[in-house]
Amino acid sequence: MHNKIYEIVEMPNGLKMMALLPINETGIAKAYCTIRDNPMGYSEGACGPFSCNIYKKFGLENGIKDFELCCNALNVNPNHVITNRLTALTNIVRIVDTNTLNGYDIYDEVNAPRADGLITNSTDICLFNYAADCAIIMFVDPQNQVIGSLHASWKGSLLGIIENEVKGFKDNYGSDPADLIAVVMPSISVEYFEVGMDCAEQFVQAGFSEFIDTTSYEKPHIDLSKVNQAILIKCGLNKDHIHVIDDLCTYRDEKTFHSFRRGPIDEEGRHLNGMNGYFVKFNN
Numbered sequence: 001m002h003n004k005i006y007e008i009v010e011m012p013n014g015l016k017m018m019a020l021l022p023i024n025e026t027g028i029a030k031a032y033c034t035i036r037d038n039p040m041g042y043s044e045g046a047c048g049p050f051s052c053n054i055y056k057k058f059g060l061e062n063g064i065k066d067f068e069l070c071c072n073a074l075n076v077n078p079n080h081v082i083t084n085r086l087t088a089l090t091n092i093v094r095i096v097d098t099n100t101l102n103g104y105d106i107y108d109e110v111n112a113p114r115a116d117g118l119i120t121n122s123t124d125i126c127l128f129n130y131a132a133d134c135a136i137i138m139f140v141d142p143q144n145q146v147i148g149s150l151h152a153s154w155k156g157s158l159l160g161i162i163e164n165e166v167k168g169f170k171d172n173y174g175s176d177p178a179d180l181i182a183v184v185m186p187s188i189s190v191e192y193f194e195v196g197m198d199c200a201e202q203f204v205q206a207g208f209s210e211f212i213d214t215t216s217y218e219k220p221h222i223d224l225s226k227v228n229q230a231i232l233i234k235c236g237l238n239k240d241h242i243h244v245i246d247d248l249c250t251y252r253d254e255k256t257f258h259s260f261r262r263g264p265i266d267e268e269g270r271h272l273n274g275m276n277g278y279f280v281k282f283n284n
Contacts, residue, residue, distance in 0.1 A: 005183065005243045008035065011073035015040050018256075020138065020183045022243045027283060029140045029147050033185060034070060034277040037255040041066050043274060046264050051274030052130050054083070054107055063274070064107060070277055076126045081106050081279075083128040084115045084151065091160040093117035093150070093168045098124055117150035117165040121173060126281035132260040133250050135187035135228055136278040137162065141175045147280050152187075152228055154199070158206050162228065166235040177236030182243065184232075185278060188261060189249035190223035203227070250276070 009019045016038050020031040034052055041050030042062035052070070053063030071078045082096045083106060092115040106128075118127050119139075127149045129136045134156075139148040150156075150165045169175035187193075190213060200212055200220035208230065211223040225246045232242050250257040263273025 005245050006033075012075075013040075013069065013073045015069050015073045017070070017073060020243075022181055022183055022241075023138060023140050023280065026140055026142045026181065028142050028145055029280055029282050030074070031138045031140075031183065031278075031280040032070075032074065033136075033279075034066075036257055036274065036276070038066075040069060042069075047258075047274035051258060052128075052277030053275050054130070067106075067277065070279060071126075074126065074279055074281060076279075076281060078106050079104070080124055081126045081128045082118060082120070083130070084118055090116060091156060091164050093119065093161070093164045095168060095172050096120045096125060096127075097122045101125075116153070116156050116161050117148065117168065119146060119148035119165065119168045119172065121146045123282040123284050126279055129278045130275040131185075131187075131250075131278070132258045132263065132273050132275050133188040134260075135224055136185040136276075137165075137228065137232075138183050138185070138278065138280045139165070139169070140181050140280070141169055141173065141179055142181065143179045144173045144175050145282070146173045146175060147282065149278060149280050152224075154222070154224060154227075157224070157228055157231060158202055162231045163235055166232075166237070178238045178241075180237050181241045182232055182237060184225060184228050184242065184244040186245045186248035186250055186253075186257065187224045188251045188259065189225070189246070190221050192249065192251040192261070193222050193224060194219050195222055196220075 016035045018033040023031040038050035042065040043051040051063050052067045054067045094115040135152040211226045213221045251259045258274040
């Protein structure tokens, strides 16, 4: 087990990011997460000081500027960054390669692969996910030199997004799940993830009752990090290769992360929170 999972580092352009050491120290790939409290950020208000709201339809040009600061820090071309069009209700995983770049526009949501998980072995591609309470899980297969990332909403976790990601590694690249290294990024913690009885019952039916706290609070609370870790183990990953960042919480640690539940809501019921950005790329 890796003793230290992350550290806050200053990138070559001065940007602060969270480096994910179990992936970075493989020498195969690099993985980083954005930090909200970033003096270099352009974003303002509820999205500030730094956010990765990248889609043009939101009209948040400052989010695009912040995203491009990340690309500069990682020495990647924004046009070679593949993100996913979040579905949050599905378990779809897509394999992407340089052909995916044909006609692709990182800033146009319509062109993004409609999936919650991405996998590639193309050294020309950087995978990018965004979230604001859901867990992002990043993978590397050092043996076959493959990287992947997924957005694990609670519904996606129950519908098999993690199982399908691991299957994608196996079926397309011959990966042995025991060789995969996974980092489970912070999500909303059990302390703040309050759910209704209908939601809690879905976790019970899926076999995760041990991760539901029904005694400490008025309503059920669920430990998403432990649920996702249990699924990864069930998929065949070596327990020592699963690195869960559970000392941080997207809801509680507001200087570090944006949060969907914590963010403000406008008069039309739209959430105005910023987005945390997650990048994984080959070490080239």
